Amino acid sequence: MELLDRYLQAIEFWLPKRQRHDILAELSEDLRSQIEEKETELGRKLEDAEVEAILKRCGAPLEVALRYRPQQYLIGPTLFPIYRFVLAVLLIGSVVPRFLIWLAFLLADPAHRSYLHMENMGVTVLYFAFFTTLAFAIAERSGVKLEALNTWNPRKLPPVRDPNRISRFGSLFEIAAGIVVNLWFVGIFWPRPTIDFYRVRITIAPVWQVFFWSFLFLAAANVAIASVNLFRPYWTPRRASLRLLFDGLGAGLFCGLLKAHLLVGISAPSIPAAKAIELTNLINTLIARMLPWAIVTLLVMLSFDVFRIMRLRCVHPRGGSIGPAVKDLSSPMVNGN
Amino acid sequence: MSQSNGNHDLFENLRLELRRGCLSLAVLSQLRTERYGYTLRKALAEQGLEIDEGTLYPLLRRLESQGLLTSVWREEEKRNKRFYRLSPEGKLMLKQLGAEWQRINSSLNGIL
Numbered sequence: 001m002e003l004l005d006r007y008l009q010a011i012e013f014w015l016p017k018r019q020r021h022d023i024l025a026e027l028s029e030d031l032r033s034q035i036e037e038k039e040t041e042l043g044r045k046l047e048d049a050e051v052e053a054i055l056k057r058c059g060a061p062l063e064v065a066l067r068y069r070p071q072q073y074l075i076g077p078t079l080f081p082i083y084r085f086v087l088a089v090l091l092i093g094s095v096v097p098r099f100l101i102w103l104a105f106l107l108a109d110p111a112h113r114s115y116l117h118m119e120n121m122g123v124t125v126l127y128f129a130f131f132t133t134l135a136f137a138i139a140e141r142s143g144v145k146l147e148a149l150n151t152w153n154p155r156k157l158p159p160v161r162d163p164n165r166i167s168r169f170g171s172l173f174e175i176a177a178g179i180v181v182n183l184w185f186v187g188i189f190w191p192r193p194t195i196d197f198y199r200v201r202i203t204i205a206p207v208w209q210v211f212f213w214s215f216l217f218l219a220a221a222n223v224a225i226a227s228v229n230l231f232r233p234y235w236t237p238r239r240a241s242l243r244l245l246f247d248g249l250g251a252g253l254f255c256g257l258l259k260a261h262l263l264v265g266i267s268a269p270s271i272p273a274a275k276a277i278e279l280t281n282l283i284n285t286l287i288a289r290m291l292p293w294a295i296v297t298l299l300v301m302l303s304f305d306v307f308r309i310m311r312l313r314c315v316h317p318r319g320g321s322i323g324p325a326v327k328d329l330s331s332p333m334v335n336g337n
Numbered sequence: 338m339s340q341s342n343g344n345h346d347l348f349e350n351l352r353l354e355l356r357r358g359c360l361s362l363a364v365l366s367q368l369r370t371e372r373y374g375y376t377l378r379k380a381l382a383e384q385g386l387e388i389d390e391g392t393l394y395p396l397l398r399r400l401e402s403q404g405l406l407t408s409v410w411r412e413e414e415k416r417n418k419r420f421y422r423l424s425p426e427g428k429l430m431l432k433q434l435g436a437e438w439q440r441i442n443s444s445l446n447g448i449l
Binding site: 019022023025026027029030031032033034057058059063064067068 | 373374375378389390391392394395398410416417418419
């Protein structure tokens, strides 16, 4: 019976303390009964291999012991989906922007090695994961009940969301803002060799003309798209592609503008000439330094545009206007009416 | 080959799920008369419902902690054994579950 005793000892380690003796006595009795019955049947003592077969059939010690323990979890099934969502948002929110900034500096300003350190990224991720898990584990242990599960009302649920619908308010705002900003832009930045700003004279490089007319064209195109969106408030693959094209051109132009050293000179009665040159160079350098940050922002903006096109192509591969996905569920063909 | 394994695993999972609820009912029904674990297992096996010790004893403990069974340690054939039987609450529960089982069974017979 040595094998049996060793088996029971292995199970004992994992059993709940208060019931340990009781459980072992009962299980031992059952296994001894099985062995005795087999011995009576064969008319001899069982060999070790035969006892081993009985114990193996009973299951691994840990597996057997765990069946006696109540089901335990750090974060239960109710809180777990929320935990996973919060963790994903925090991790993506902490990792993606830093990665993009790192990438932008790597592409735009590789000489600045100090920006390329990513070592503490792992620590940040661990901190987020640890504290989020801890907070949810505490919530689970303290028996937090989600009030929304008991008090929910179908009438209070948010309206059916259609990601391809363009809000009319958004289009109106885009048109109004586009017109106002363009008027201001034309008034202030109309191409000319110098701009007088109070008592300061700013000299601009001739290349500004190219940027000015390009920006103006793109701004007008965006206002045109917004106007079409106002009357046809669903994205189509063609309009979404045009938006991507114009945003992409705008992003490229903006990045070129930052690197163009547009400022040729600054002069003011109160600034000495040497100081003015120094100031001009400083402003040009500072503008150029903004390039990595601009790249990140523009990449995020363009990725939204790309995602929109992919979404349209997935739902409606041949193009055309898109209705809300949920609406389809109530169509006669689907519900068989 | 792997799809066949997947189907087999899926069948096993669904079979266990189907069996889980039935086992409580079977155990309760067999404990109208007092039995200890080993004889209970044999009685169920003789009626075609095999149940291993790793499943039966935790189930007996759970049913006892829910007040549906009572148990007592007693010596029999020179060995200490734990004898279980239905408590009054267990008898009532068995009656209710039995009726529910009949309803489900007749519905499923119609459906299948």
